[in-house]
Amino acid sequence: MYPLADRTICLDQPQDDRTHRQITPLSNTYGSFEPYPTLSLRILNLSIRTFDYNNCMKPVQFLSNSTAVEQIIKGLTLTKSLKVSSILMGEPFTGKKSLVESIFPHAAYIDASHPEALTRALSQQEDLVIYHFESITDLSRYDFTNRHIVAIADTIKISPSIEEKFAFIYHMPALRERPEDCALLLSYFSKQIKEELMTDTHYEIDAARLDLSENIKSFKASIYRELVTADIDREGLEALIYTYLYTRIEGNNAYREQLGLLERPMIKAGLDRYRSQLKLSSVLGVNRNTLRKKIHEHHLD
């Protein structure tokens, strides 16, 4: 049912099957389980059996300091043993699925974008987590009676049919509404990414520069960007610009079109640093009027 099932291995069974499998790290998304090391199990003399995702998942750690998220966790935990339907809605990439995985690691997970599989799962399972719930067009087709259902939907709009079907409706706040989580996640992802990049840079990331427009997705991407460029030297920067420009210099005005690539960040950085156009023009060695014209041209005023 879960797409990574065939690549998931458990290490906690007694020795009864000497099957050799290569373990690959699982997806390292926010709050997901720790990656298994890539190594040969025969060397460690461990027996393994292959399980499906639902049976052998390591506990998922969900990181949050948010009161709103804590209340959602409390509510979902209280309804663990009840035959009720709950839905967790919110913008994409806010950690909804990771949160549910941390509370219900042994439930059956089904993708709602496969209607036949969902119908089959509903007839076989009493404890079900349905993700991509927003893809369901006809809710009346499904009977959730006497089942413990947790639905996850990438939407913030509640329709009347959802109101009637679900007793518990939770809204996962966007990352920009949880500044306490931004600080926590910045620390967590920075450490993780530094380990992946095998760097020990002490570069402190300015949280205000991070992109929260797509929640965890853009947040993590901007941390990567900050850390990758933190130690970049002139050669590295030139190589980056070269790669960028290689496919973009075309037409008959490419020089003027691409000049802003250098001018704009230079002027912006200078204005932020010196706070004065007069001072900046002196530093850059250009006429003040020329600088003013460039500021206007690049919409920095």
Added chain:
Amino acid sequence: MGIDTKRELFELAVTYAPQSFGHRVALMELSFSSHAFYGINVLYNNEEEIALWLYLRPRPKASKKENTEGYTRTDLNLLLQANIELFRISYTGKLSLITDYTMPHIQLHQNSFSLLLRKIFTQFSTSKTVDISMTIKIGAKIIIEEKSYPLITLKLDADHRDSDNDKVLRELALSNTIDIYFEASSLQLEIPALY
């Protein structure tokens, strides 16, 4: 029956008191929350004290077969707690709960009842305080298909209640075989303790 009814009962006693010492019976329809009465008897034999008897109207027998499809054995306290937690996410006022944690598990349609509770709580979303109490109603029973079941009372009392969707709540309560009584700033559910 509530603090407010004391004044009302006194006024009733004084209005229907006999002209001299003795008693007087008056037939009338009276109701205080879930208590319905069909008559009163006012008695006094001195100038200091007056007595008022209220004659309780028996609860009508439930004539149709109760639909218990989808009912499961439920810890009502757990269900209520879960709904309170959901309410607390958006509610910023003061909330208190008095309940009997030794209450037995009863047969209930968990999802449908939770839906009812969620809609009930939305009526109190603008109240400053909400007091919730859940107890077994002593001495009261409901007869369903010749079998007698105790009643559980769930009361929500607040400074303000939004009564716009009272009709919807009544229908939803009825579908769960629950009686619901509305007051200006409170409401009360009577839940048959089916087992």
